[in-house]
Amino acid sequence: xxxxxxxxxxxxxxxxxxxxxxxxxxxxxxxxxxxxxxxxxxxxxxxxxxxxxxxxxxxxxxxxxxxxxxxxxxxxxxxxxxxxxxxxxxxxxxxxxxxxxxxxxxxxxxxxxxxxxxxxxxxxxxxxxxxxxxxxxxxxxxxxxxxxxxxxxxxxxxxxxxxxxxxxxxxxxxxxxxxxxxxxxxxxxxxxxxxxxxxxxxxxxxxxxxxxxxxxxxxxxxxxxxxxxxxxxxxxxxxxxxxxxxxxxxxxxxxxxxxxxxxxxxxxxxxxxxxxxxxxxxxxxxxxxxxxxxxxxxxxxxxxxxxxxxxxxxxxxxxxxxxxxxxxxxxxxxxxxxxxxxxxxxxxxxxxxxxxxxxxxxxxxxxxxxxxxxxxxxxxxxxxxxxxxxxxxxxxxxxxxxxxxxxxxxxxxxxxxxxxxxxxxxxxxxxxxxxxxxxxxxxxxxxxxxxxxxxxxxxxxxxxxxxxxxxxxxxxxxxxxxxxxxxxxxxxxxxxxxxxxxxxxxxxxxxxxxxxxxxxxxxxxxxxxxxxxxxxxxxxxxxxxxxxxxxxxxxxxxx
Numbered sequence: 001x002x003x004x005x006x007x008x009x010x011x012x013x014x015x016x017x018x019x020x021x022x023x024x025x026x027x028x029x030x031x032x033x034x035x036x037x038x039x040x041x042x043x044x045x046x047x048x049x050x051x052x053x054x055x056x057x058x059x060x061x062x063x064x065x066x067x068x069x070x071x072x073x074x075x076x077x078x079x080x081x082x083x084x085x086x087x088x089x090x091x092x093x094x095x096x097x098x099x100x101x102x103x104x105x106x107x108x109x110x111x112x113x114x115x116x117x118x119x120x121x122x123x124x125x126x127x128x129x130x131x132x133x134x135x136x137x138x139x140x141x142x143x144x145x146x147x148x149x150x151x152x153x154x155x156x157x158x159x160x161x162x163x164x165x166x167x168x169x170x171x172x173x174x175x176x177x178x179x180x181x182x183x184x185x186x187x188x189x190x191x192x193x194x195x196x197x198x199x200x201x202x203x204x205x206x207x208x209x210x211x212x213x214x215x216x217x218x219x220x221x222x223x224x225x226x227x228x229x230x231x232x233x234x235x236x237x238x239x240x241x242x243x244x245x246x247x248x249x250x251x252x253x254x255x256x257x258x259x260x261x262x263x264x265x266x267x268x269x270x271x272x273x274x275x276x277x278x279x280x281x282x283x284x285x286x287x288x289x290x291x292x293x294x295x296x297x298x299x300x301x302x303x304x305x306x307x308x309x310x311x312x313x314x315x316x317x318x319x320x321x322x323x324x325x326x327x328x329x330x331x332x333x334x335x336x337x338x339x340x341x342x343x344x345x346x347x348x349x350x351x352x353x354x355x356x357x358x359x360x361x362x363x364x365x366x367x368x369x370x371x372x373x374x375x376x377x378x379x380x381x382x383x384x385x386x387x388x389x390x391x392x393x394x395x396x397x398x399x400x401x402x403x404x405x406x407x408x409x410x411x412x413x414x415x416x417x418x419x420x421x422x423x424x425x426x427x428x429x430x431x432x433x434x435x436x437x438x439x440x441x442x443x444x445x446x447x448x449x450x451x452x453x454x455x456x457x458x459x460x461x462x463x464x465x466x467x468x469x470x471x472x473x474x475x476x477x478x479x480x481x482x483x484x485x486x487x488x489x490x491x492x493x494x495x496x497x498x499x500x501x502x503x504x505x506x507x508x509x510x511x512x513x514x515x516x517x518x519x520x521x522x523x524x525x526x527x528x529x530x531x532x533x534x535x536x537x538x539x540x541x542x543x544x545x546x547x548x549x550x551x552x553x554x555x556x557x558x559x
Contacts, residue, residue, distance in 0.1 A: 001156045010163070027355045027366055032347035036115075036122045043113050050112075058105050065101055069094050076100060080137045080377060085144035092144050095136045103131045121341035125374075132376045138384055146389045153391075161388040168387075182404070184396030187557055188550065191398055192233035194245045197547025198258075198554075200285045203266075204273060206258045206553045207282050208232075209289070210244060212541035214251040219537040220323050220530070221253040221290040225279055225298035225306050228409050229367050230402060231556050232258045234299070234484060237398040241490050243523070250527060253542050255286045255294070258555045261407045267360030270412035271308070271421075272435045279309040283322060290542060293323040295530055299487060300460065303330020304421065307472065308435055310445045315438040324448040324533045326526065329460045329483055332442060332468040334425045338461045339374060344422045352418065356411035364406030371403075375458060399484060428471070442471055448533045449474035452522065454486035455499075463508035470504055475529065478515065479522045491521040498522040 044051055075087050078100070085092045110127050113120065136142035140150065140158065149157050185191040196210035224244075226232040235243040235256075247254050257278060262269065279296075286294045298306040306325055313319050331337075337344060356362060372379035386392045426432030426440075433440040451469035453462035455478055462478055469476040479486045480496030489496050501515035518525070 001154060001159070003156075003160075027348075027352045027362060027370075028343070029347040029351040032345060032351075033122065033126065035347075036119050037126065039115060039119065040110070040113055040123050043115065044109070054105075054109055054112075061101060061105065065097065069097070073097070080135060080381075083145050089144065092142075095142055099134075099136055106131065118341050118345040121337075121339055122345065125339055125342040129373065129376060132381055135377075135381065138381055138389075140389055143385065143389065146385070149390050157391040158389065160391040164387045164391065181394045181396050182401070185398060185401050187233070188552055191238060191401065192231075192236050192552040192556060193239065194236050194242055194248065194551065196254075196551035197544045198549045198551065199255075199289065199544065199547055200282070201548065201553075201555070202277060202281070204260055204269065205278050205282065206260075206548075206555045207285055208256045208258055208551045208553055209542075209544055209547075210248050210254045210256075210551065211544060212251075212253065213248050215541055216538040217251045217253050217541050218531070218534060219292050219539050220534045221255060221286050221292060221294045221542075222247060222530075223283055223286050223294040223296050224254070224256040225296060225302035226257060226259065227299060227301035228259055228274070228407060228413070229301070229364075229371075230407060231405050231552075232256050233552055233556060234399075234402050234487065236552070237402060237488060240492070241398070241488050243488065243490075246490060246523065247527075251538070252527075253290055255282070257282050258553050259407065260555050261364075261558055262361050262410045263408075264360035267356075267411045269410045271305070271416045274413060275305055275309050275312060275435050279305060280312065280321075283309075287321060293321055295324045295326070295534070296322055297326040297328065298330060299328045300330055300483070301417075303327030304332060304427075306330070307332050307427070307442060307445070307449075308433070308440055310447050310449070311440045311442050312435045312438050314444040314446060315441070319446055322447050324450070324530065326450045326452065326530075327472075327474070328452045328487055329454050329457055329465065330451070330468070331460045331464055332427045333464065333471055334422050335428065336461060336464040336467070337422070338464075340459070343370070344418065346423075349418050349423065353415055356414060359411075361408040361410050362414055364408055367409070368404065368406050371459075399488065403484070445472060450526070450529055451476050452479055452526070453477075454479050454481060454483055456480070456482040457486065459483040466508040466511060476501070476504070476511070477522055477525065478512065489521040489523065491523055494520045496521070498525065500525070 070090055072087065072093065075081075076096075081087075081096050086096050087093060106127060107124075110120075110123050113123060115123075140146045146157075194210055196208050198206045199209045200207040224232065224235060226234070236245065239245050244254055244256065259274075259278070260266070283294055283296065296306055306327060307330070310319070310322060310325055313321055334344075352362070387394070420426045420433055424432065427442060430441045430443060431439045449469075449472050451465060451472065451474040453460070453465035453469075453476070455462055457465070460483065466476055466478075478499040479489065480498060481489070486496060497517055497519050498521075499512060499515035499517055501511050503511070503514055505511055505514070
């Protein structure tokens with residue numbers, strides 16, 4: 001208790017020396033939120049007969065709830081209620097089930113409302129945010145684990161947790177800061193540690209080539225295109241889960257683009273710059289060094305940019321500069337953005353553009369807070385419980401360390417991406433977008449393309465990725481797990497599984513119905529796909545004699 005009290009006093013004293021300054025601008029429009037809520041309320045109240053039917057059904061459900069409240073039912077699949085007390089103790093079980101029933105009823109009411117896609121998505125986002133916040137797991141008196149911990153420490157956990165809260169708020173990063181130990185890993189030593197060299201760079205990116213570990217390698221080199229929002233090394237975490245290391249050990253020559261973390265000086269760098277000065281130029285360097293057209297592979301936004309690059313090369317008559325492309329969790333058709341539609345809203349885009357104009361980029365902390373809000377239970381409220389109520393130390397996590405090592409996005413890029421690609425869905429049109437004076441028509445891409453979706457992806461819904469794969473005439477495979485974890489799937493772990501289907505029916509649901517489930521990782525299946533679209537030759541391993549600096553390079557290490 002003495003240690004906790006000292007920590008709390010110190011945290012408050014330090015926080016008072018760093019008063020919080022309100023932001024001059026915000027990357028969203030608060031008035032749009034209130035207007036959407038008001039429109040929703042008016043829509044519900046305008047149909048009293050429907051509202052009465054909803055209330056009557058809710059009354060019947062609560063009647064059944066109270067009739068069965070003392071009878072244990074099936075345990076819900078919700079990680080928040082994993083502690084045995086939520087199922088075995090009648091008091092906690094009743095609190096849990098009442099919360100889940102009320103949540104179901106409110107979401108059902110919201111789902112039945114009218115309005116635009118963006119307005120419905122915004123209402124769903126706001127409602128989910130509120131329901132996640134008021135979960136009984138987030139309060140000391142209604143969480144059995146916190147009750148037992150408080151009795152065990154005689155309240156010291158709550159005092160120390162308060163100190164943790166003050167420290168996090170004073171940091172300026174909000175309550176999404178303390179998810180993992182920031183000192184658990186060192187880039188280049190325990191994470192992003194696969195040996196290699198930076199072999200080329202410009203003001204937008206560095207190009208890393210990895211040291212071979214086999215005497216010969218596949219003729220076609222691999223070039224990875226990462227998204228902009230985080231550093232490249234999600235595919236090079238700890239050695240046991242590193243996709244880069246696994247590929248190198250499989251006899252592949254691996255190159256990786258490492259984007260610079262933009263500053264105000266990069267404010268005018270747009271989509272065209274990242275496609276031409278980034279992907280196309282880096283692919284040219286790889287082709288020159290390996291004397292072979294590369295196989296590109298990309299993740300999330302990196303895949304969207306790669307598709308644009310392929311269409312640009314096709315328009316220029318240079319399609320042979322890339323051998324194949326694999327797009328992982330990447331969208332090219334943004335007609336179905338699910339929950340993300342809430343942010344592709346005219347008022348929010350206008351507010352964001354004003355915010356970008358002021359500082360020249362969107363900050364990595366703002367991006368992390370947005371992604372955390374979309375996965376609040378995993379990325380916000382679990383931290384609230386663990387650090388502010390239980391006072392538990394953050395376990396080391398290589399994936400969370402990478403997630404928190406965010407990067408900015410330049411103003412010009414984000415404006416074009418949001419307006420043209422998201423709101424305007426320009427890539428779905430034959431002449432909706434242009435790069436380097438060339439119209440981007442995805443239908444002109446003749447390069448072999450593989451699209452890999454992730455079944456539980458919360459960023460790029462797999463059905464939407466499947467629709468984009470049909471636009472690209474791409475092969476398609478569905479991996480298990482979510483947006484990030486589904487990519488990091490080493491074969492030795494034998495996790496998640498994946499689905500394949502040679503047919504390409506009109507919808508993702510039809511595709512999955514006819515698909516074959518495979519155990520384990522999709523990584524080996526993917527390398528077989530690469531072999532089928534390559535020359536099949538083996539060449540002596542490509543040693544590096546002209547490196548600029550060791551991997552992961554200064555761009556990835558810059559704070």
